[in-house]
Amino acid sequence: MPNPPGLDLFRLREYLDTHRPGLVRGELTGEVIAGGRSNLTYDVTDGHGRWVVRRPPLGHVLPTAHDMGREYRVSTALADTPVPVPPTVVLCEDTDVIGAPFYVMEYVAGTPYRDAAELAALGPDRTRAIAFCLIDTLVDLHAVDPTAVGLADFGRPQGFLERQVRRWNKQLAASRSRDLPGADELHDRLATALPTSPDPAIVHGDYRLDNVLVGPDQRITAVLDWEMSTLGDPLTDLALIVAYTNRQLPPGIVASTSGDAPGYPGVDELVARYAQRSGRDVSNLDWYVGLAYFKLAVILEGIHYRYTQGQTVGENFDRIGEAVPPLIASGLEHVSG
Template structure:
């Protein structure tokens, strides 16, 4: 067993499985390292000294099958690989827990840079920052232009009643994390329910679309869109709303939540919406609702993290400050909805 073997990745078993399923792919002993990023699933870079691949698997320990479905992730990138949407080439799906202790898939390694914070983005300068963020919009338009049926994803989700189900789902998530009074959150949830927009034709939705879930090349073009664990068929404007939310200046010094919106040259949300509308031809008049929903969703996610922190179930730095961010997200959501 390799001494630099990260937890959750048995390199000897992986090598044996690759030799059996893809003979000739690997030409030497494997090494592996964990790649940071991704909301929950584990990502590893693996190399034989000549070639590199990426392995994705669920987190260690017991997980719900629906929450970390490797087959779904593999299926969507396999379907999108021949399209204009840049995704890594999938190489293999393994549903046999005996190999790594959980299902996993292997894809090609894509050379590129993820930009997760404003200082990282600021380092490439305002012109390149602007180009990178506009490319993010253009790639989102390409994703939403893919016909799900044409790429074999007609049954990838249930678009009918999508927004209503999403709102109820995140309401239940909130109820499961209630450890304190949160002014305005029930008001925001109720207001979103009252003003539910009529969804456009369904599309493949990424579900967590933002700059730090893509890899940029040196030419500032998007080399790969990553982290498809929340993808489904649904209302494409939920992706736009999330992108707009992440493009708002948070103005929270030393925030543990990373955003890139304050980097010089970052286009403002209005320009992103107008570009999406012009390129996609979709009606974006209800974008305030989708943006407010994104604020609500993130508030619920952060409150869940804060709740686990109060129970002593989080590991690492920065969790002690998550709780103070939640009211800020709620306020943004309410303001966005009122202004819309």
């Protein structure tokens, strides 16, 4: 079987045989897991065991993005907490092996629900249960003591929001290849109205329904895609859920239509559940939602740029660019001038 794009299975087998002897018992086969828009994810098996491999995209890697060591560290640290994560296997930061850093984790069964149609097939009661479990798992994550799990130095909470606004503006500049009306105004509004953060927590950074796996009992079996995790303001994670629930984008571009499924709770219900279970004040959430839209716009603009450079793997990348202007507009709606 040929190698999937970006993953030399023979070199991977050699590395695993050296660093995890006895793990692999036969020839490896693998394929790209559909749905990813940033780091590449592969389903790999030897016919006996099954693993998932993560590596950065094939080109135009933005500074500080796609950090394999960061993903591996936080997933390993959360192994004995109430937050479900795939067991990690090995991290390789030697780019000579497959051409980029990568890590391997155990395969975890579950379904990543990406749109309203997939949820509708479950019925309204199951859909509602999944949405509330998404919120409850986020509360569990934000309740983890970073020091207790060895993540006391995982980020710099002081000045987190200011750095977030600056960072995403810088990343936009690195990928900007066209005029984006309103983008600069949204940045300026965010920068001049920074709220006061609550106590810091472990922040996922891209928390949404299709970044978790759901089992047949409507419980989350694993939280995935920790590439943007850090210590910071927990309300940024909640705001992303609001942004994905609020904004309808063209199907197949991003997981943004789940909130339209019968039984899916409205934004007010989701926010109220988080507030009640976490005890946090969410009165300034609109600003965070504006930041969430800005962040999503920057991420998708980066993917659009990679598509224009021929550096992407997967379907629907030709439509990514059209999702950016509505995200900017939504951000402006939430952050007053």
